[in-house]
Amino acid sequence: MKKLIHSLYILLVVLFAANAQAQPQNKQQQTLSLSGALVNEQGKPLDYATVTLLRAKDSSVVKGTLTSESGTYLFDKLQAGKYIVAATNIGYKKTYSPTVDVNGELAKTMVPAIKMLQSSQSLQTVNVVAAKPLIERKMDRTVMNVENSVLAAGNSALEVLERAPGVSIDKDDNISLKGKQGVTVMINDKLTYMSASQLTTMLKSMDASTIQSIEIITNPSAKYDASGNSGIINIKLKKNKQTGTNGNLSLGVVKGRNWRNNTSLSLNHKQGNLNLFATLSRGDQKRENILNIDRRVDSAQSSTYFKQRTSLLSEVHYNNYRFGADYATSSKNTVGFVINGDYTNEYNNPNKTTTQLGRTPDANDSYQTTLANIKQTYRNFAANVNDKLQLDTNGQELSVDLDYSIFHNGSDARYETNFLLPNGSTQRPPQFILNQTPATITIWTQKADYALPLNKTMKLEAGVKFSSVKTDNDLQAQINSGDVFINDTSRTNHFIYEEKIAAGYLNLNKSFRKTSIQAGLRAERTSSMGDLVTKNQVVDRKYLNFFPSVFINHTLSDKHELGISYSRRIDRPGYDQLNPFRFYLDQYTYEQGNPFLKPQYTNSFELSYTYNKTINVTLGYAKTTDVSTEIILTDTISKATYQTRLNLNTQNSYNININSPYTISKWWTGNVNFNGFYQQYKSADLLGANLNNGKATFILRTTQTFMVAKGWKAEASGYYQSPLSFGIFDIKQQYAVDAGVSHSFYQKKMNVKFAVSDIFNTRRNAVSSHYQSVNLDVHQKNETRLARLTFTYNFGNSKIKMRQHQTGADDEKNRVKSGN
Template sequence: MKTIIHYIYIILFVFIAGAANAQPKNTPQTASIAGSLLNEQGKPMDFATVTLLRAKDSSVVKGTLTTDAGTYVFDKVPAGSYLVSATTVGYQKTVSQPVTVSGEQPTVSVPAIKMQPGSKSLQTVNIISSRPLIERKADRTVMNIENSVLAAGNSALEVLERAPGVTIDKDDNISLKGKQGVTVMINDKLTYMSAAQLTIMLKSMDASTIQSIEIITNPSAKYDASGNSGIINIKLKKNKQSGTNGNLSLGVVQGARFRDNTSLTINHKQGNLNLFGTISRGDANRLNILNIDRVVDSAATSTYFKQRTELRSQVHYNNYRFGADYNTSSKNTLGFVINGDYTNEYNNPNRSVTNLGLTPAANDSYQTTTSNIKQTYRNFAANLNDKLEIDTNGQQLSVDLDYSIFHNNSTAQYDTYFFTQAGASQMSPLFIRNQTPSTITIYTQKADYTLPITKSVKFETGVKFSSVKTDNDLQAQINSGSTFINDTSRTNRFVYDEKISAAYINLSKTWAKTSVQAGLRAERTSSMGDLVTKNQVVKRNYLDFFPSVFVNHSFSDKHEVGLNYSRRIDRPGYDQLNPFRFYLDQYTYEQGNPFLKPQYTNSYELSYTYNKTINVTLGYSQTNDVSTQIILTDTLTKATYQTNLNLNRQNSYNININSPYTIAKWWTGNINFTGFYQQFKSDSLLGATLNSGKATYVIRTTQTFLVAKGYKAELSGNYTSALAFGIFNIKPQYSVDAGVSHSFYNKKMNLKFAVSDIFNTRRNNVSSRYQNVNLDVRQKNDTRVARLTFTYNFGNSKIKARQHQTGADDEKNRVKSGN
């Protein structure tokens, strides 16, 4: 396959070279166009956007920014007639009189362009130029958290939970509009992590390093086909300025346990070189109370379990990200990005008490389990990228090469003691321990090519190859009385290899009020899961096609509609395939399923936008071989365990309404309503037919108050009604958050104070009554916390610089992480 990719690269470059050679050999004479911008008082307008247009059709030729003296220059402009357009925030767009380049003069001077203020007041302009918390774009919803008070001191996971249509369950699984199978990207790159590993990473990511969160429910063929409910793209803050500048953030958090976080971002741009870097560290200590009541039926009797567990986690993390972009020419940029994390997590001492009885009211015996768990995560990723702008019409080629490696290691010891109802020792204690080293290695290569055929027609194509290998080694021991010996019943090794080759094409056409985009993506997957100890191998080879269609039409300035369709796939996460058992105690554990199949989803979406503000979206999707969490019971050992199985089908219907509003100049808000109905069907789940579903709605509202000069306050609330998911019923959830911020020292310093879940109401309460499954779970996480965060922005803050995103995010999204 690597040879095929190599040939494709050669073909693309030959095509580009041929296109370049096909240009006329007699190069027209050129000249420079220079001028200046002045405000209404005749003073220079610095760092305004200036665009060079062809006079005959107003098509864009070049663009630049004015200097701090208000001047601009366009070099090497071919002979012809041109216009100069100038725009900047708070001023009306202004266009010059036509100017002519004949080649007879080396420089053509444009008379000074005088800008006029916008028709709205400066106060109103300031409000508009500050991005709203929620923005609706043609193909995505954007949550701008960079300046949000509530983001201060939060982790990325806690902020993500506030995004429109996003819910996070008791196990930190992420759902979008009620559907699991979300692909999480960071800076347009796949994270290649499993659900658990992704959770750890998001918990240790300081929200102060995030610029925005993008919700893409129906991605185009350009994106990887994974993720049946869509893509969540987390955009990190990047270098936008020349000179040297940066940001320092310090935060303390007090909940049931103390936390703290620190991050430092530094950017430097000089000439053709752009350097950037971010480091962050923190201690995230949390308390999680878990209560499980369940009934296990055997042939003759029923056993009632009442279990209470206190999970105490201490996480210390260090994250880093740095890179560089270098303009080798005016049309080519070469860059690299390196990032990683070094995380230690301690779960000790976790204590679980389980009462057992033959009736609900009386306990015959009980057991206590103390667990001491240490997990380490050592992750590293590198990206090399090149972007070639072939011409000024938008023809370009970009190439990404990625390498990632994840080293995870877990050591755990479980000490269980058995007692009678009176408290006397019932039997000898059980001591077991595990060591679980794990290594995941990922290589990806990606190339994307864009060709504007005409002003209104654009062609895109690209190829990608990824190779992933996971090696999980479970070394289990049991205490024989005086020493630990190997436990052959649990010791195992699981090796998983996966290779995916992909290619796509996109064609888009724009008319006056209508735009259409159609694409097709093909992905061939070859995978092998090897349960080494049992000599059990699962191989799969399959080729899939993923079409997508997007149609948008504007009836007027106030009424727009869109219709789109896409087909997607969800391959099982690497930890979901791993058949190892991970224990809470003797009667409670989870394990993977190496026979889990991928699931396929067809999604349809109709959207309507009124006056660029109110957005309504209707969606329907059908998922076949849907993978879902399930609770199973071993009637012989009376153990209850969680795993994943494929059900026949899931039908999902959803509606989303989002609207920002302004009550006064000092009071703005946003309300988001998501309603959905999910229907799960299976012909033979645990020997019976499953047909479950429930209508659910989620309401989120945020109010922003400009209480005084330099002060801003936010108040937000959310409510999620009862939810049915597979065999589980989830009770309603609700919470209220509030915060206030103060900017000072020329807006370079900011102090934020916020409280999450003020009334401590957020809980995860889950129940299931299906066949022999009879359980209730009540979970209370450490949700009511107070945060105090100080940030300081330093250095130059004017000229924008190039930003880049990598190409290995889909595979990373399926790796298990630990923050």
């Protein structure tokens, strides 16, 4: 029985470490070994005890085995590095060896005999789980480990995301990576199927305490969907990794000008081959936003100057859920499902805009006030069914994902505009406008991935995917006529968009002694149709694209690594960007989609250098054609200014990124990230002139972590962004400082965190554009100085990690507009 129990345990260890063992082995790996022995207090050997080899840097499992009858063990075919040996045996305390350095100077490394004490005796155990650094550099991505960061306390996912290396977020919450928009955002390796505005709304409502890490992938391989011209941001959510029943409870309160609160509960139950998991989160958020716009509109006869002052107050009440199960039908096959969704209401009651009009900058010939009462609802649901089959013990496997998502979004708005003279008297009767904007988005995807190791150093990957999307937007607009409301035919609109994408890819990985190469090719055939029902106007497109990618990594020595990569990508317009509806701030200011917007294509090159696995430098160049860019246009007849998107000719992007973690002392560590880039926009005949605009920009971020006392940790971070240019816009500098402190107690099961973001309240957006007929200056101040207090409690057992799974319905979700 004793041997059987140990055999079952080691089987789990081996399965858990399978991914690490599937890596190709070079000559050095096959000659390095580590051996030792286990003994009891009397020095007698312990037979059939479980021995696990761990990486010293993060305690990840490398290999597992059982001791022989003489109490000895052997790990062979190892990579050079630092390891720890963990030993367990029934009736004995779990014991660890000191850190062992397998450095290649000796083919065989001996570990001093490990003495195990019986469980009835006390033992001062060694904690081998090293805290991961905030920023890690891996072969094809940069990882920001959010889980243990003090600054994650009480923050939203969006607020944490903008602290990631190379990530910036503008005044409209558009996400850029190394200065480029068009980022694809994934959650747990799944595309979010949301538009930019939907995505930011969802990220605002997501509690950062549910995030484990954020991965920045600037040059994705052919395995990923080809969308996203600036790369992929993958948000990894925490997963309960324990056997039995366990969970996590998080409670938070936030105070700025207004109060906010957030609560999340995660539960996990694992028994035998079945694993059940669920996460529920809810919150109430109240935000203020001050928006000032000064602009000049020229006509043939005269110029009109506008001074617009808007006070925005929004209340968001969100409820998110996620639950699922995994079941191992055999040792080689696991099936599962995941269901998630959200139920969110957002209120803007009221937003007040005051607009002053004059023939000179200082004149006030008339003015108007607009009160907007808006209620937006988001009812989103997504389901995934998956199956992963290991076809043999050599690493051949097949995985299948089926996804269904549906988004029900709605908006009910009432606008009341009063027209006044400078003395406050009525210029003309007030105007009342009603808008109802129901929208339904339905997404189906099917995806299959296959992996085949051809030999110890070569692996082939292949896959197919099919997605089908339909969006239905029906804007019903009414305007007052006397005491009744009638249909406003100038704004009422019905827009239906359908899109089908069939894709397939091949990836080949080859490892040499010091060099690894990956080459891939992805093909995507797109068929889309936009039907502007109201105007009987159809935009029908069909196109086939190929997306190659190449990655080469070379190890110069133990401390020096080089990498070079190339990929071609596409960025299709978001569904809301194609929607020609008008979304009003007032009658002189609105946003409108463009159904004729084309996809943009990007060719990206990147050269990287890594020193000692820590300091990383990357140089990149990307050229984008048919650049989809925000632009301001003016209707000289109505004197209205509106924002839309157009395709510019080209964008050339040059960037350098330097990231370096460092240790000042055992209680003080830090990280600094420098991102410099130059974006050049070119377009012929844009508003009657040739555009050639660009500016060198840099973003500097630094984070300091202090272990101030036992159980206490403090963290401070700051960032500075120099002025930059984006299309026809010039954006002024930004900077801010954040800080926080946390305390763990009750055997580290409880934690209290206090953090303040934007301590000096310096973060603001200042944007200007003076190009041809466009003359405007925008100043925006969000509620950014916030104090957060968060309490978390971890409960339950903690033994065996659960299966992690990624699904296939991701790219399409990233283009849907949602709430929060």
